[in-house]
Amino acid sequence: MTKSHDYDLFVIGAGSGGVRAARVSASHGAKVAIAEEFRIGGTCVIRGCVPKKLLVYGSHFAEELQDAAHYGWTVEKMTFDWSVLRDTVLKDVDRLNEAYTATLQNHGVERFLEKATITGPHSVRLASGREITAKTILIATGAWPVLPDFPGSDLCITSNEVFHLAELPKRVVIQGAGYIAMEFAGIFNALGCHVTVVNRSETLLRGYDESLRDRLLQITMARGIQYRFNCPIERIEKDGECYSVKLAGQDPFNADAVLIATGRRPNTRGLGLDAAGIELGERGEIPVDEANRTSCPSIYAVGDVTDRVQLTPVAIREGQAFADSVFSDTPRTVDYSHIPSAVFSQPPLAGVGLTEGQARMQYGNIKVFSSDFRPMKNVFAERHERGLYKMIVDAGTDRILGLHMIGPEAPEILQAAAIAVKAGLTKADFDATVALHPSMAEELVLMR
Known part of the structure; x- marks a missing residue:
C-alpha cells in the first residue's frame, strides 16, 4: 500500500491490542512494523493475567491436597517449592513470548525491540536513533503500576x-x-x-x-x-x-x-505525544473517539493507554476494530456494555451487567433473586464456605440487568451466563431452562 512512507502502519507497543491490530492490518495487505521496548506479548502475557492465573492454579493445590483425605487419598510428605512454581510460570511466559513473536513474523510484521517515540503526525524515532515514517501510527503501550510517594x-x-x-x-x-x-x-x-x-x-x-x-x-x-x-x-x-x-x-x-x-495508569510517559499535538487526559490517558482516533487524524490508540476499560479482551477487540476499520474499509466499533469481568481471588467472583446498587439507581423498581448455598465439594471436604449467586431483574420487563456470583469456578460459569445478559434474556427464560444436576451452575435457573 505504502508509497510515500516507510510503512502503512507503525504500532508502538506489542501487547494484546497492539499485536492483534498489527496482525490483522498485515492480513489486510498493509505494510506493518511494531516496536516493543520489553518483550512481545505485553502486560497480560508477560507480567499480568496469564502468569498470575498460573500462580492461582499452583496455589490451589494447597487446598486440594488438604481436601484429598476426605476423598480417600493419602498424600504423604507434602512440601512446596516456590522456585519450581516460579520457574515453571516464567518458562510458560517464554513460550508465549515466542508464540506471539512467531504470529507477527508469520504475518510479515517487522519487529523492533526498542523504545519508539513519536516525532510528528507520521514519524517515530527508535531508541537506536533511526527515524521511521508511517501513514498511520497506533499507540498500544498499555498501563503501568501506580507507586504511591512515601518514604521507602x-x-x-x-x-x-x-x-x-x-x-x-x-x-x-x-x-x-x-x-x-x-x-x-x-x-x-x-x-x-x-x-x-x-x-x-x-x-x-x-x-x-x-x-x-x-x-x-x-x-x-x-x-x-x-x-x-x-x-x-x-x-x-x-x-x-x-x-x-x-x-x-x-x-x-x-x-x-x-x-x-x-491501580494502574496509562503508560504514556516519554511517548512524545506533544510532537503530534495530542494532549493527555487527567490520568495521563490518550483521549480517542469511538473509532480509536486521537486528536491527530493519523494517530490512533487502543487498550489500557486510553483508560476506557482496562481488560485484555477489550484491548483485543479495539485492536481488531481499528485494523478492520482503517485497512479493510469495514468500519467497526466496540460495544462496551455488558462486559463480563472476574476476580481470581480465593474463592473467585465474577459479574456482568449492573450491580444491585447500580440497578436501583438507574431503574428504581427491580427484583433481586439469589441463591446462597454450600457447594457440594465443600460439604464433602467439611469446608464451610458458601457460594452466593445474584440475579438483578428489571421488574417492569423481566429482563436480566446483571448476574453476579462468588464461589468455586464462578468465572467459568459466568462466561456462558454473560451471553444471556448480553442477549437481553429474561428471568422467565432462565426459569424455563432445565437444570443441569448436580452442578453449581444449576443455581442460575433455580433462583426464586
Missing part, C-alpha cells in the same frame, strides 16, 4: 516484580484492595504466607456487587488474611533482613515483602 516506597515491589521473587516471603503486606491486590492476597495466603491487606479506604473491589464483596471479605478473613482499612502506608524502613512498615495511626510491624497494588 523504593523498597516495595509491584505486580511487575512479584513473579521474580527469589524466595517465598513469610510475611507479605499488600497495599490496595482492587482485583490485583485480592488475587495476590489469595495466592500468598494459600501458599502459607501471613498476609496483611492495607487500604486507604474501607472498601475492597470497588465496582463489584456489595453482597459479593462482603462474602469475599468474610471468607478471606476466616482463611487468615488480615485487613487494615483506612490506614495507608506512611513509610517503610529496612530492618535487618526484613522491613518495618508504618501505617497511618498504627504502630510499625515487620514484613518480608511489601506489594503495592493500588
Whole structure:
C-alpha cells in the first residue's frame, strides 16, 4: 500500500491490542512494523493475567491436597517449592513470548525491540536513533503500576516484580484492595504466607456487587488474611533482613515483602505525544473517539493507554476494530456494555451487567433473586464456605440487568451466563431452562 512512507502502519507497543491490530492490518495487505521496548506479548502475557492465573492454579493445590483425605487419598510428605512454581510460570511466559513473536513474523510484521517515540503526525524515532515514517501510527503501550510517594516506597515491589521473587516471603503486606491486590492476597495466603491487606479506604473491589464483596471479605478473613482499612502506608524502613512498615495511626510491624497494588495508569510517559499535538487526559490517558482516533487524524490508540476499560479482551477487540476499520474499509466499533469481568481471588467472583446498587439507581423498581448455598465439594471436604449467586431483574420487563456470583469456578460459569445478559434474556427464560444436576451452575435457573 505504502508509497510515500516507510510503512502503512507503525504500532508502538506489542501487547494484546497492539499485536492483534498489527496482525490483522498485515492480513489486510498493509505494510506493518511494531516496536516493543520489553518483550512481545505485553502486560497480560508477560507480567499480568496469564502468569498470575498460573500462580492461582499452583496455589490451589494447597487446598486440594488438604481436601484429598476426605476423598480417600493419602498424600504423604507434602512440601512446596516456590522456585519450581516460579520457574515453571516464567518458562510458560517464554513460550508465549515466542508464540506471539512467531504470529507477527508469520504475518510479515517487522519487529523492533526498542523504545519508539513519536516525532510528528507520521514519524517515530527508535531508541537506536533511526527515524521511521508511517501513514498511520497506533499507540498500544498499555498501563503501568501506580507507586504511591512515601518514604521507602523504593523498597516495595509491584505486580511487575512479584513473579521474580527469589524466595517465598513469610510475611507479605499488600497495599490496595482492587482485583490485583485480592488475587495476590489469595495466592500468598494459600501458599502459607501471613498476609496483611492495607487500604486507604474501607472498601475492597470497588465496582463489584456489595453482597459479593462482603462474602469475599468474610471468607478471606476466616482463611487468615488480615485487613487494615483506612490506614495507608506512611513509610517503610529496612530492618535487618526484613522491613518495618508504618501505617497511618498504627504502630510499625515487620514484613518480608511489601506489594503495592493500588491501580494502574496509562503508560504514556516519554511517548512524545506533544510532537503530534495530542494532549493527555487527567490520568495521563490518550483521549480517542469511538473509532480509536486521537486528536491527530493519523494517530490512533487502543487498550489500557486510553483508560476506557482496562481488560485484555477489550484491548483485543479495539485492536481488531481499528485494523478492520482503517485497512479493510469495514468500519467497526466496540460495544462496551455488558462486559463480563472476574476476580481470581480465593474463592473467585465474577459479574456482568449492573450491580444491585447500580440497578436501583438507574431503574428504581427491580427484583433481586439469589441463591446462597454450600457447594457440594465443600460439604464433602467439611469446608464451610458458601457460594452466593445474584440475579438483578428489571421488574417492569423481566429482563436480566446483571448476574453476579462468588464461589468455586464462578468465572467459568459466568462466561456462558454473560451471553444471556448480553442477549437481553429474561428471568422467565432462565426459569424455563432445565437444570443441569448436580452442578453449581444449576443455581442460575433455580433462583426464586
